[in-house]
Amino acid sequence: MDNTAYKQQPYGQPAPSYGQPAPPYGPQYPQPVNSSSNNVTVVTAGYQTPTVILPVNTDRDWTVPAIIATLFCFFPTGICAIIAAVNARSQFLAGDMEGGRTSNAWARGLTMTSIGIGTVLVIIIIALYIWVWSVVTINPYT
Template sequence: MLTMCFIISLLHVIHVFSIYLITGYPPPPAYEEQNKGVSSAYPPPETGYPSQGYAQPGYGQTGYTHQSTTAVVVTQPGYAGQVVAMPRPPDYMIGSIMACLCCFWPTGLCAIYYASQASKLSAEGDMVGATNMANSARNLMITSIVIGVIWIGLVIVLRAIVYADYYSNSSY
């Protein structure tokens, strides 16, 4: 019995020391009873397990009093990694198609390609690659819109100049 108490004490010391090594903090102080010498209005706690209320009459059953000779050491599990759930990035497919049809088609086609790749990568679960492709599709879509607006504005201005010159020189 003395050997078993020694083994349990040694396991406790190893456990406390391992916690100190892992966390870098010393263990908390031992519990000291707060009410030494003060009488309590409550009765002292019972030892052993209470009866379960289903004892059969005449059989003198008592609570469970078996003492185990094995020591159980419970430790916290180690670092298991971290799972990060990323939201599905937008693929900008509709905006890319509209930019291709209405603004500047060469960069619009590239934006459609990158948007489809973003959709494919997000379906495969590669959210980092999908985010990169979606960002490329967005940038190409914006570039297509800007070039398209500049082009349409330039066409309107040049048409106005040409028609103004044409109507000023024509004799009706």
């Protein structure tokens, strides 16, 4: 009995097709064609009409300034600024532009408040240190 059909094919050689054409590789549906210019992306897929996707215009992201203000300035308002900045980012990504702008304004205001309070506290601490040091050095025996 001849087992030619069961013999292992050499490496790199196609298996016998038995009279059937081999299926083409890759997907059989039309591939989308992407073209981009001036921040506007046009996507066409097969025989559909082109769809224009405009870029999302987000305002400044206040997450990093809020984190820095939390670490180095006044942390209670800094934590609130971080929460507002993360909410603004998620609202922008979800497409809620008005809510994103509102949360972004809150994040900016809380970040600036944290920086302002932190600066005032540092100035007060330096002034108190200078005042106490001057009192101690003027009358060391009292």
